[in-house]
Amino acid sequence: MTSHEWGRVDEDGTVFVRTADGERAVGSYPAGTPQEALAFFTERYDGLAFEVELTEKRVTGGVVGPDEAAAAVARVRGQVAGANAVGDLDGLLARLxxxxxxxxxxxxxxxxxxxKAQEEARAGKEEIVVSAEQIAAGTDWRHGANRLRDLLEKWKALPRLDRPTxxxxxxxxxxxxxxxxxxxKAHFAEQDSKREGSRAVKERLAAEAESLADSTDWGPTSGxxxxxxxxxxxxxxxxxxxxxxxxxxxxGAQDQFFGARDAANRAQxxxxxxxxxxxxxILREAEALVPVTDLDAAKRALRDLADRWDEAGKVPRDRMKELEGRFRAVETAIRGAEDQQWSRSDPEKSARAGDMVSKLESAITALEADQEQARAAGDGRRVERIEADLASRRAFLEAARRASADFS
Structure with missing residues (x-):
C-alpha cells in the first residue's frame, strides 16, 4: 500500500481520498504504479485548487456581480464536492x-x-420636472423650446425609477x-396676426410719407x-x-423732404x-447803453434801436438765439434801472420812511427826559438801562434817516 497525506492506494490499485467524513474511493489507475496513481489524482486536485483560487480572485476583486459570483461559487463547489481527486478537498470547500x-x-x-442611484435619479428627475414647469409658466418663447429639449436629453440619461414614481x-x-x-404656438400665431396688421399700417404711413416728399410747406410738413x-x-x-x-x-421719402428743406434753409x-x-x-450801440447812467436817454435810444432791429429783418437760424438773447439782455437792464428808480421815488414808501424817523426822534426825546430825571434822583441803575435803550433807538434812527434820504 502506498500512502499520501490526503489519500492512499491499496493492494488492488484502488485510490482513496481522506475527508472529514472519512475515506472515499476516487478511482483506480491500473496502467501505472501506485505512485503514478496518486500523482494522477493529485493533479486533478491541483486543477480544482486553481479553479477555486481563480474564483476567489474574481469574487473578492469585484470582477463579477453578486449574482454571477454566487453562481460561479456554486458551480465550482459542485465540482469540488465528491471530486475524484486527492488533496485537501475540505479546505477547498471551506474557502468556497x-x-x-x-x-x-x-x-x-x-x-x-x-x-442611492435611484434616489439621485429621482431627485434629478424631480429637478427636471420643476424646471420644465417653470419654463411652461413663463414666456421665454425664444429659448424655452431648446431648454426643454436639453431637459429631455437629461431625462433620457437617467435610469428608470419604480414604475409608479x-x-x-x-x-x-x-x-x-x-x-x-x-x-x-398661440403666441407666435398672435404675433403673425399683429405683424399683418402692422404691415397695413406701415404701408399707409409709407404712402403718406411719399405723398409729402415734394412739399415746400416746411413747418407743418416737418411736424x-x-x-x-x-x-x-x-x-x-x-x-x-x-x-x-x-x-x-x-x-427715403423723409430724406427727400428734409434734404430739400435743409437746402432751402441753407439758401435762406x-x-x-x-x-x-x-x-x-445795432447790438454794439445797444450794449453801450449799459450800465444805465441817464435813464430817459437810454429809453429813447432803445426805442430807436428796437425799430431799426425789426427793420433789419431775419437772420440765419443758427444766429437767432445768440443775437436775440443779447438784445433782450439790454432791454432787461434798462427795465431794471427804471424799476429801481421808481422804487426810490415811491411816495408811499417815502411817507412811511419819514413817519418812522419822526416816531424814533420823539421816542428818543422822551427817553432823554426820563434819563435826566433818573440822574436827578440818583437812580444809577435806571440811568444805565435807559442809556442802553437810547443806543439802540439812535442806531435805528440813523438807518431810518438813510432810508428816507433815498426817497428824497
Missing part, C-alpha cells in the same frame, strides 16, 4: 464557503448603491412640455413727418420679408447773413 460572506457584503453594497414624474414633465408648446414717425414706431414690426422694404420707402441763411451783420452793429 467563506466567499459567501464576501458575496453577501457585496450584495448589500450593491443594493445600497442601487438605492417614474410614470407620475413623466406625466408632469410631458404635461409641462405640451403646455409650453401650445402657449408658444407731420414727426407724427408719422411716432405712428411708425407704435405700429410694431411687420412680417420680416416686407418690413425692411416698407422702411426704405418711408425713410446765406440771404439773411447780411441782416446779421446789421444787427451786430
Amino acid at each position: 464557503d467563506a466567499l459567501g460572506a464576501v458575496i453577501a457584503t457585496q450584495r448589500e453594497a450593491k443594493r445600497a448603491e442601487k438605492a 417614474d410614470d407620475a414624474l413623466w406625466k408632469r414633465f410631458s404635461g409641462a412640455r405640451t403646455a409650453y408648446t401650445k402657449a408658444r 407731420r413727418y414727426r407724427d408719422l414717425m411716432r405712428d411708425w414706431k407704435a405700429a410694431g414690426p411687420a412680417p420680416r420679408d416686407v418690413d425692411e422694404a416698407l422702411w426704405r420707402r418711408f425713410r 441763411d446765406e440771404e439773411f447773413g447780411a441782416n446779421a451783420v446789421v444787427k451786430e452793429g
Whole structure:
C-alpha cells in the first residue's frame, strides 16, 4: 500500500481520498504504479485548487456581480464536492464557503448603491420636472423650446425609477412640455396676426410719407413727418420679408423732404447773413447803453434801436438765439434801472420812511427826559438801562434817516 497525506492506494490499485467524513474511493489507475496513481489524482486536485483560487480572485476583486459570483461559487463547489481527486478537498470547500460572506457584503453594497442611484435619479428627475414647469409658466418663447429639449436629453440619461414614481414624474414633465408648446404656438400665431396688421399700417404711413416728399410747406410738413414717425414706431414690426422694404420707402421719402428743406434753409441763411451783420452793429450801440447812467436817454435810444432791429429783418437760424438773447439782455437792464428808480421815488414808501424817523426822534426825546430825571434822583441803575435803550433807538434812527434820504 502506498500512502499520501490526503489519500492512499491499496493492494488492488484502488485510490482513496481522506475527508472529514472519512475515506472515499476516487478511482483506480491500473496502467501505472501506485505512485503514478496518486500523482494522477493529485493533479486533478491541483486543477480544482486553481479553479477555486481563480474564483476567489474574481469574487473578492469585484470582477463579477453578486449574482454571477454566487453562481460561479456554486458551480465550482459542485465540482469540488465528491471530486475524484486527492488533496485537501475540505479546505477547498471551506474557502468556497467563506466567499459567501464576501458575496453577501457585496450584495448589500450593491443594493445600497442601487438605492442611492435611484434616489439621485429621482431627485434629478424631480429637478427636471420643476424646471420644465417653470419654463411652461413663463414666456421665454425664444429659448424655452431648446431648454426643454436639453431637459429631455437629461431625462433620457437617467435610469428608470419604480414604475409608479417614474410614470407620475413623466406625466408632469410631458404635461409641462405640451403646455409650453401650445402657449408658444398661440403666441407666435398672435404675433403673425399683429405683424399683418402692422404691415397695413406701415404701408399707409409709407404712402403718406411719399405723398409729402415734394412739399415746400416746411413747418407743418416737418411736424407731420414727426407724427408719422411716432405712428411708425407704435405700429410694431411687420412680417420680416416686407418690413425692411416698407422702411426704405418711408425713410427715403423723409430724406427727400428734409434734404430739400435743409437746402432751402441753407439758401435762406446765406440771404439773411447780411441782416446779421446789421444787427451786430445795432447790438454794439445797444450794449453801450449799459450800465444805465441817464435813464430817459437810454429809453429813447432803445426805442430807436428796437425799430431799426425789426427793420433789419431775419437772420440765419443758427444766429437767432445768440443775437436775440443779447438784445433782450439790454432791454432787461434798462427795465431794471427804471424799476429801481421808481422804487426810490415811491411816495408811499417815502411817507412811511419819514413817519418812522419822526416816531424814533420823539421816542428818543422822551427817553432823554426820563434819563435826566433818573440822574436827578440818583437812580444809577435806571440811568444805565435807559442809556442802553437810547443806543439802540439812535442806531435805528440813523438807518431810518438813510432810508428816507433815498426817497428824497
